[in-house]
Amino acid sequence: MSANVFPCDPALPELAAATDASQMTEAFRAYLRPVSREAYEIRGCKLARLRYRRGNRCVLQYELRLADRATGQERKQWISGLLHADGRTTRRWKKLQTINRNHQFPATFAAFEPVSFIPNLRMLVQVFPQDRRLPSLPKLAAGPPIEIQSMLLARFGSGDWRIERCDVHPVAYRAGLGAVLKYVLHARKTVTGETAQRCFYAKVYPDDRGERTHQLLQSRHANIASEGEMSTVVETVAYLANLRALVLAEAPGVCLSEILVRGRDSLATVRRVARALARFHLSDVAIARQYSREDEVASLRKATTRIQSSCPELIPEVTRTVQAIADRFETAAPHPTHRDLKPDHILLNGNSVVFIDLDSCAAADPVLDPADLVSRLKTMHLPGDCARAAAHAFSEEYFAHVPPSWRDRFVVHYAGAHIHLAAGFFRDQCPGWHERMTRSIREAARSMNNEIW
Numbered sequence: 001m002s003a004n005v006f007p008c009d010p011a012l013p014e015l016a017a018a019t020d021a022s023q024m025t026e027a028f029r030a031y032l033r034p035v036s037r038e039a040y041e042i043r044g045c046k047l048a049r050l051r052y053r054r055g056n057r058c059v060l061q062y063e064l065r066l067a068d069r070a071t072g073q074e075r076k077q078w079i080s081g082l083l084h085a086d087g088r089t090t091r092r093w094k095k096l097q098t099i100n101r102n103h104q105f106p107a108t109f110a111a112f113e114p115v116s117f118i119p120n121l122r123m124l125v126q127v128f129p130q131d132r133r134l135p136s137l138p139k140l141a142a143g144p145p146i147e148i149q150s151m152l153l154a155r156f157g158s159g160d161w162r163i164e165r166c167d168v169h170p171v172a173y174r175a176g177l178g179a180v181l182k183y184v185l186h187a188r189k190t191v192t193g194e195t196a197q198r199c200f201y202a203k204v205y206p207d208d209r210g211e212r213t214h215q216l217l218q219s220r221h222a223n224i225a226s227e228g229e230m231s232t233v234v235e236t237v238a239y240l241a242n243l244r245a246l247v248l249a250e251a252p253g254v255c256l257s258e259i260l261v262r263g264r265d266s267l268a269t270v271r272r273v274a275r276a277l278a279r280f281h282l283s284d285v286a287i288a289r290q291y292s293r294e295d296e297v298a299s300l301r302k303a304t305t306r307i308q309s310s311c312p313e314l315i316p317e318v319t320r321t322v323q324a325i326a327d328r329f330e331t332a333a334p335h336p337t338h339r340d341l342k343p344d345h346i347l348l349n350g351n352s353v354v355f356i357d358l359d360s361c362a363a364a365d366p367v368l369d370p371a372d373l374v375s376r377l378k379t380m381h382l383p384g385d386c387a388r389a390a391a392h393a394f395s396e397e398y399f400a401h402v403p404p405s406w407r408d409r410f411v412v413h414y415a416g417a418h419i420h421l422a423a424g425f426f427r428d429q430c431p432g433w434h435e436r437m438t439r440s441i442r443e444a445a446r447s448m449n450n451e452i453w
Contacts, residue, residue: 343380
């Protein structure tokens, strides 16, 4: 990260060092406490994600590159760091030192002790899967809890199946917000000796959102079974309320982003996705959560604050655009809406389209979804004009299958989607985030003048 791009924050002077990969590599070498001194070497680190509130706090997520000293084999390790403008970080460090270092911390992740403190940065450090906001994560990282093992084995078919081993792979992590673990179960049938392998996913939450997602998925599957649709959602196995974890079956298929990168039948594919999304929006699945016009305006204001923290010089343009969006927002009849429709959240399996990651799903203005997806499609790095062509084909097909009045709201939601994208580039520390943020904000302003295509 360029020092002249990241804003100076007098309340958090440690940010300059905390966002410098080379300095943090040395800090982790000095202050992470290895379980076995000869086990791993830290070869480097990168800043993967951050949540920053100017003048208050910053949560930083790093990805360490570790090498086994005996074999030279490398692996990745997530680390989270917390900075506070007041003395709370030191107090939390003292409290967390009381953690039993061996309690529910799986050996496969035990390169370092769960918590550490870097005094010159006043930074509290947690080593994945330790996370004070996700207290069940260490237990789930040790493997599927015994109370759901029979449910998982039932997915292998009839007969007396026994688990021989379970490999656990971390898939996604956002410090303090959630994690996804992949369980690869290897099982054997007792009588015949037949072996099989199945994959499942455990999503860990800091609150009860997983329960709402579980109920939604069950409701949607009931609709699919009765209507015989070709679009579907990932299949839920169980929700563990005591662990705040949702266990899912592996969703079949290839994600849309991978298909677009390959470039094979991409236009036909996005048209199929558009038809599936229209069916989802027009379905009568019941969703308790509501997301209103006022909620979206508030979300855009929050995105504006994030942009101000990272790029104050862009605020006048962002503020004007967001106000123009808010002035033109219409109240629309709510429909089932995904609200996080990235290309990676859409899987293609034969003739079926599978939607995954429905944690943000709500009864909302459905046009939020095509606006979000089109904005993301247009920013993908694809050869020539492929990204724009895919986005246009999707939009054309989608609006051919929904009420004509929905198209009138697309411009406003498309502009809003680019404001959200702009804020996300900084949060996710995307390469060239400053330039990409600027382009998205300019695209949002242009689109308000109907300059989309």
